[in-house]
Amino acid sequence: MNKVAIIMAGGSGARLWPRSTEKKPKQFIHLMGDGSMIQNTVARLEPIFEPKDIYIVTSEYLTEFCYGQLPHIPKENIITEPFPKNTAPCIALAATIIEKKYPQDTVMFTFPSDHVITNLREFHHSLETASKVAYEKNRILAIGLSPTRPETAFGYIQIKAEPKDLGELYDEGVRYSSAFAEKPDTATAKRFIDSGDFLWNSGIFIWRLDTFWDSFKKFLPEDSRLFNKLKKSVGEMNFNSLVEEIYRQIQSESIDYSIMEKAKNVFVVEASFGWSDLGNWDEIYRLSMKDGRNNVIEGDVISINTSNCLVSSYGKMIGIVGVDNLIVVESENSIIICRRGYSDDVKEIVDFLRRKQINKYL
Template identity: 40%
Template sequence: MTITAVIMAGGKGERFWPKSRTHLPKQFLNISGSKSMIQQTIARLEKLIDITHIFIVTNELYAELIRAQIPNLPADNIIIEPIGRNTAPCVGLASLIIEEKFPDSTMVVLPSDHIIENDEGFIKILRTAVEVAREKDNLVTLGIQPTYPETGYGYIESTKQIQKVNDLDVHKVNKFVEKPDLETAQSYLDSGNFFWNSGIFIWKTDVIRNYIKQLMPDMHDVLETLKKAFQTDTDRNQLIRNEFYKMPDQSIDYGIMEKVSNIYVIPCVFGWDDVGSWTALDRINDRDENGNVIKGNILNLDTKRCIIESNGKLIATLGIEDLIIVDTEDVTLICTKDKAQEVKLLLKELRTQKLDQYL
């Protein structure tokens, strides 16, 4: 049984601006620990999957960063998208290339920029997910046990149909639901059968290709064109550039997962965080006696529940609460914590004012 992995690494991490930038996005930064987020993802996967079986889908801007940060990854395992088209085309293109190299493989699809504290628990769950995926051609996802009513995540609702596999509960999925408002999120938390959507999926390569054929025929046609062209033309990157623009801009959740019935979710508790915005630092770092997360050259008095990061120069604060202050070489961000999810609005304004040098 061959296990492969597809790491999605094309995002710009805009809610982590100004530290995450177009030329060096979040997944290539050291947010927590001694390695970048993508290096941590690779190291975690290598406890189960050989590096030659790990593929990274990214764009041309980041191919060199990947080669520099992960020098032992085979060059052919870097799959370059010419343009972002959401997760369905990413999965489709990767499945085509993997099916050619490893035709009987089971794919693990996951983001490049999530934190997982318990690697051993994660690998145990992945092994079980692979078993479930290979049984009756199931699709499997990992659901994070919610600990508070988060409105920034999608949710997965499970049914009462539960089986035990390797001492783990495996739930039949009822449906995927979009990001809720606070009241709805609280009802999900209270119900006990809703899980945060981790964006981690496991399935047999030929199974997901077959679902793409059934449910996303336009994308399937593009993939078949590429498959035939790959057999005769050695410049695969150019072929992908020529055809990828024809792909639909659609998520794998909407294109496949919301439309099929044989989906299972494994509830997980392994210290997961998607590090979606600056407020994630409250969850993944130690705080001082006043609830502050401090990094760098900081002097603070009467400062409470703030996230402050210095790039070298002294940041002095007095009498402030619930603020995010991030200083980089050319930009200083100051915003309230409740606006952390809206940092992308600043980037939109930068583009409007043609201040692209700060993006």
């Protein structure tokens, strides 16, 4: 069985400003673990993928970070988008290039570049299970995680618990997918948890190359027509200019909304490894070690009569006195201060800076 990994690394990480910026977004900086987010992502895939079978999709201006941080990944495996168009075109572009090198029954894994994953043995086992089912059953596989709390920052997958027609696959954690749900409000998230039949959507999908193109053609027929034209130019001098031309014509579509929510051939592997979509400062606080007053302190910080805070210094001394439930994060030229529970709204500051074209802080 041939298999390839596609890592999507083109996001801007606006909710983790000011550490994550457009010039160097979160996937290329150190937040947790031993390396940058993308280095950690590649490292946990290396036990099951050869470097030659790992592909990175990113923006053209970010390629130097890929070359510098991932020197063992072949340069030709760094695929560039002219500008972001969400995950469906991103995966289609990678599949267009990959199918010139691999047969149509190759199993294609798609991964975000910015997740935190623990219990790698279980993670690898889940991928192997999904790979086997995708290859043998010609199905789309999603990896779902048993939720531990009513989280509003994650998407959800509803599953059918019955073992009907699944046989031994049911014992391996394979479930029928019933529905995909976008990030819910608090009341809806609690209802999902109480129902017992919702999993967190990890954003990791596994399918054969031909299964992907069948779904893409069915649900995005106009985009499929454009990518079919592009396939003829892979490896040609005009390829990049044609990619840009096509990207100007296609809609921005997430793979979840455009295919996963509509397809009827989706299975879910119910996994139990530790997982987080490291999307905001509240999540970093939740995952980090706390001191005796429940603070997360990083760098040069003096904390007096302070509790339940995340305070992270990039280089300057930060003094913090008599406060509770704050997030304070400093970078080279910016600082964010917000109440815990509100860090999703940090992206509104980034939106303001973009509208006003205050680019030096982006």
